[in-house]
Amino acid sequence: MLVCVTGGTGFVGAHSVAALLRAGCQVRLLVRDKAAVGPALRPLGVEPDEVEICAGDICDEPAVSAAVRGADAVLHAASVYSFDSRRAAEMRRVNLLGTETVLDAALRADVGRIVYVSSIVAMYPAANRVLDARTPVGRPRDVYMATKAAADEVARGYQEVAAPVFITYPPALLGPHDPHRGDQTSRLRYALRGLTPIWPTGGFPVGDVRDTAELHAAVITEPRPESDRLFGPGRHLTTRQYMRTVRRVTGRRLPSAHLPGKAMLPLGRMVDGLQKAWPWHIPAEYGAIYTCACDCRVAADAPTQGVAARPVEETFTDTVRWLHAGGQLTDRQAGAALAGRD
Template sequence: MLIAVTGGTGFLGAHTVAALLRRGHRVRLLARDPGAAPSTVDVAAGDVTDPAAARRLVDGADVLLHAAGVYTFDSRRRGELWRVNVHGTEVVLAAARRAGTGRIVHVSTVGALYPAAEPSIGPASPVGGSREPYLASKAAAERIAREHRADGAPVAVTHPPALLGPDDPHLGDQNARLRAVLRGLTPIWPGRGLPVGDVRDSAELHARLLTGEAPGGAFFGPGHFLTTREYLATVRAATGRALPAVFLPPRALYPVGWLADRLQRAWPWALPVQYGAIHVCATAVPVAADAPAAGVAARPVLDTVRDTVAWLHAAGWLTRRQAGTALSSAVRTGPGSGTVQTEEVLP
């Protein structure tokens, strides 16, 4: 089977590609930088907003994974969010439909369903109406995917939680936030909570969908809903560090996030405080217990955090002191691997 993939050099995309290759499938990536793609895949050079590149990607492909997207709450990247997340989805899904691609898997996010009218979200939940730029762009992209499905196209939509895990090619948002916590840059936290999952579990979900192992139209990435207190307690348990913190109601921190976003437009380095991240904690709700996840169980979040911290240290993002006891009890696997092995992780 030939599987076309956008976003295959990103965090979730790279783990998914690895899972597909282990199953023996051919993979073709759409990549702006062909040199960033693994040598074991075909490459169609180009960008998701380029119709000609999208046609080259899906030509002759059996299925498509559209995982490309910008995931950031950085206030400087609003235009890029709309260009890639929304317009890119229009271009790629239209090309796949014209090419007669057998199945299209569009990667959304649980945040595209925020704020929710119900106490949990599931397959029947409507797309959210948040005006926060990242969530708004993902909601608009999901509407495009749902419109294609309503028109009869074989489109499945997945909703990953906030993803942690090892082997992150670009140190994405969630792994960068965990690093900031361990560097002591986030002593003040919004209350409420957020969904957290392991990138390897969501990669396995996508591999099952793309290879026909799990039919259906809407899926939720395996994960856990944690209060922010529970999340920080897990990080403390994984590292053996105290990590003092103060918790405040999310809406009390909105003015701080708003001011940080405006400062960020002039400040050259990324700030650890962002309005969008506070807004997610304020509006997030759990995924319904019966929401489909293609039979993929979420691994323990403590294992995920330990493994992520150990990888951050091995990649040079954390010192040994910052990583703490996670270095002696990490669960290590390669990108997208379904095999878990416990080993001593040395500095």
């Protein structure tokens, strides 16, 4: 089976490529920069010559059409995941226009199975704060979340006309080997460096990127997916539980204060406005606060294609060890997570 993957040099995409290869698939990547393939895949045990590489942008229809031609399946994992207000235009272009371009090209090429990687936040805010395959697309007030919701509507529109489109909803993802040290990895690093001592109350589902990658491989390769809307395995953590988990795996005290999430939303708006003029990233974005204030969880019986979530302590420990090994955390910051390292 030949699978065309977009976003294969990103966090979810790279791990999904490795999982697809382990499942016996051939993989073709559509990437903007061929030089990024090696750094993203080699840490996962994949050499660039193990995949076919096409250069192109996901918003360029001819490039996308060429990449999906002849593929048995498409995994559309390309996305800009950021709560940084400075990237709003980029998110609107990539997350919405890119999804429209890829799904349209895949359907015109008569691809047998198309998997779009959405996000749980596309359903935020949910009326009962519980998400499952029947939850409607939300109307979130953050730019990133709104672009994912709009793209989700595009994918669901194809489902309504019986197109072979499947949607996955990953939670907030951690794990080793994040090629771009994305939002969640950076948030954990900020916490370990003592830069985020104040947290909103509420919480969010957290999962391991390796489990979501296994979900993608299963949805693409197994004959009968459990549902046309599936959830990346994970567990809901309140922000207090999140910090307690960080303390357990590092053995550090890491004091934190927790203020009402809704009360912190004006602060998030102010930070977003300031961020547009401030050259360095401020780790207190409106979207992150809003996510916690919405405090949604995934239903216990939500479809995951039989992929179970690994223990959150394992995920946090492996992420901290990887950050330390890359020189992004000191011995003191990583703490007890370094015990038993190779």
